[in-house]
Amino acid sequence: xxxxxxxxxxxxxxxxxxxxxxxxxxxxxxxxxxxxxxxxxxxxxxxxxxxxxxxxxxxxxxxxxxxxxxxxxxxxxxxxxxxxxxxxxxxxxxxxxxxxxxxxxxxxxxxxxxxxxxxxxxxxxxxxxxxxxxxxxxxxxxxxxxxxxxxxxxxxxxxxxxxxxxxxxxxxxxxxxxxxxxxxxxxxxxxxxxxxxxxxxxxxxxxxxxxxxxxxxxxxxxxxxxxxxxxxxxxxxxxxxxxxxxxxxxxxxxxxxxxxxxxxxxxxxxxxxxxxxxxxxxxxxxxxxxxxxxxxxxxxxxxxxxxxxxxxxxxxxxxxxxxxxxxxxxxxxxxxxxxxxxxxxxxxxxxxxxxxxxxxxxxxxxxxxxxxxxxxxxxxxxxxxxxxxxxxxxxxxxxxxxxxxxxxxxxxxxxxxxx
Numbered sequence: 139x140x141x142x143x144x145x146x147x148x149x150x151x152x153x154x155x156x157x158x159x160x161x162x163x164x165x166x167x168x169x170x171x172x173x174x175x176x177x178x179x180x181x182x183x184x185x186x187x188x189x190x191x192x193x194x195x196x197x198x199x200x201x202x203x204x205x206x207x208x209x210x211x212x213x214x215x216x217x218x219x220x221x222x223x224x225x226x227x228x229x230x231x232x233x234x235x236x237x238x239x240x241x242x243x244x245x246x247x248x249x250x251x252x253x254x255x256x257x258x259x260x261x262x263x264x265x266x267x268x269x270x271x272x273x274x275x276x277x278x279x280x281x282x283x284x285x286x287x288x289x290x291x292x293x294x295x296x297x298x299x300x301x302x303x304x305x306x307x308x309x310x311x312x313x314x315x316x317x318x319x320x321x322x323x324x325x326x327x328x329x330x331x332x333x334x335x336x337x338x339x340x341x342x343x344x345x346x347x348x349x350x351x352x353x354x355x356x357x358x359x360x361x362x363x364x365x366x367x368x369x370x371x372x373x374x375x376x377x378x379x380x381x382x383x384x385x386x387x388x389x390x391x392x393x394x395x396x397x398x399x400x401x402x403x404x405x406x407x408x409x410x411x412x413x414x415x416x417x418x419x420x421x422x423x424x425x426x427x428x429x430x431x432x433x434x435x436x437x438x439x440x441x442x443x444x445x446x447x448x449x450x451x452x453x454x455x456x457x458x459x460x461x462x463x464x465x466x467x468x469x470x471x472x473x474x475x476x477x478x479x480x481x482x483x484x485x486x487x488x489x490x491x492x493x494x495x496x497x498x499x500x501x502x503x504x505x506x507x508x509x510x511x512x513x514x515x516x517x518x519x520x521x522x523x524x525x526x527x528x529x530x531x532x533x534x535x536x537x538x539x540x541x542x543x544x545x546x547x548x549x550x551x552x553x554x555x556x557x
Contacts (some may be wrong), residue, residue: 145307148300149182155295156183157283161251163187166242167217169205172255174312175301176293177213180253189215190252192241194224194234198316205313212310220245231323239289246288256281256291259298262347263328266336270328272411279355280348297344365394372402376446381506384421384443385515396421403445404431417445441506462501462509462539471545472507472519477538491542493517497535509539 156179165177167189180187191206193199203219210217220241227233242252261280268277283291293301305312320326337343368387370379377399384392396417400409408431416428417436420443427437436445460467464478483494495501495511502510509517519541 141307145304148304148307149179152179152293152296152300152304153183155293157290157292157295158183158185158253159251159284159290159292162247162249164246164250164252165189165215166252166254167191167206167209167215168255168315169202169209169313170255170315171302171305171310171312172257172260172293172298174205174209174255174310175296175304175308176253176255177209177215178304178308178310179293181213187215187253189213189217190242190245191217191219192238193219193221194238195221196224196234196317201313202315205311208311218245229324231325239285242289243287248288250288252289254289254291255293255301257293257296257298257301258344258348259329259333261294261351262344263325263333265347265351266328266332267325275354275358275361278351279358280351282355295348361391361394362398365391365398368395370395370399372399375403376444377402378439378442378444380441381421381438381443381504382441382508382518382521385506385508386518386521393418399443399445400430400434400436403447404434417443460503462503464537467503468544469503469505469507471543472503472541473544474503474509474519474539474541476501479536479538483536490520492538492540495537495539497537499537501537501539 152175158180163180163185165173165180165187167173167177169191177187177189189206189210191203191210193203206219207217209215222237222241224230224234224237246252265278265280271277281291281294283294285291317323318326318329321330333343340346368379368383368391370377379395379399384395387395393414396414397406397409400413400417413430416425416430419425420428420436420438423438427435429435430445434445434447436443438444460469462474462476464476467474467476478497493509493516495516499511500513502513504510507518508515509519511517517539520543
């Protein structure tokens with residue numbers, strides 16, 4: 139009786155942490171213990187589901203296919219088998235994953251939710267892999283619980299030892315994929331050598347990494363919401379945002395917007411650090427256009443930074459920058475007035491439409507409506523002042539700059555006609 143009681147306890151604990159989505163459920167059954175346990179738990183939770191197995195047509199695929207068929211038969215699940223061919227590439231794992239997820243997408247309807255058996259151990263291994271490759275906050279967040287458009291990972295809170303024990307005691311005829319022992323595959327090196335070594339330093343390594351990933355993922359999601367709030371225009375095959383908005387944003391937040399824009403156009407997995415650096419060259423006027431992925435480029439289009447498909451390397455000139463001397467100036471609808479004051483500065487500006495700079499500061503206005511102080515972005519009238527645009531009250535000699543919009547003007551920077 140110890141077996142059944144143990145299974146009851148394991149299943150009861152697992153069901154409390156099972157995160158199932160609404161909708162028609164499809165379990166991706168690989169033939170291994172994790173997906174076998176997932177299918178078992180879905181049925182124990184009272185849900186109906188069907189099973190889907192991807193046959194990668196590799197050397198050991200027949201073993202996993204036979205196991206998937208056995209598991210589906212034991213659980214009474216209808217099983218669909220999709221045969222795919224893994225292409226050539228530097229990463230066999232990556233190529234297999236690519237065709238597998240494509241098969242998931244093509245073999246499920248819009249109302250179905252595909253469930254995969256990724257566990258806390260898989261997520262911890264992913265974090266370590268990302269650290270080795272060099273990652274940002276998103277990589278430290280581990281495997282996300284949801285992957286658009288319909289992939290869900292409902293057992294990320296369970297460990298591999300738990301899923302294996304559930305599958306074994308339940309008598310499911312799972313198989314261990316021989317590829318998981320291939321020492322030439324990077325993930326296997328992490329799983330079989332690096333994780334055990336790190337676990338000597340912290341036996342609760344997976345729990346510790348999971349806890350860290352959860353906190354990082356929450357912070358990352360919050361920063362993503364802030365970045366989305368800057369209002370980039372994401373449309374079919376392109377993304378654009380006023381350069382002035384990015385100039386006024388803190389650097390890390392601006393970089394996050396650039397990553398979101400590029401990811402929207404070319405796919406998140408094709409955006410890396412080098413891609414963002416190339417986009418920044420366009421943003422800062424060092425280049426009129428830069429390719430960020432095959433067939434996609436970043437370019438300036440008037441006051442906008444645009445990322446889209448197509449070659450625009452010669453279509454856009456570099457943006458204009460003009461000096462702001464004392465007097466009145468106009469750039470499109472923006473009217474800027476500069477006054478050189480010789481007295482003592484007693485107050486700081488209280489409006490988004492005014493700013494104070496030390497006397498002698500070289501001020502310039504870009505065609506994007508950004509005021510530069512000493513060559514650095516300092517103020518976007520009506521939007522935000524950066525710290526350099528503040529001036530300590532009490533200092534003698536300063537520049538008082540005010541701005542407003544006059545709809546209807548379309549001229550380049552110049553003194554407006556007299557009235």
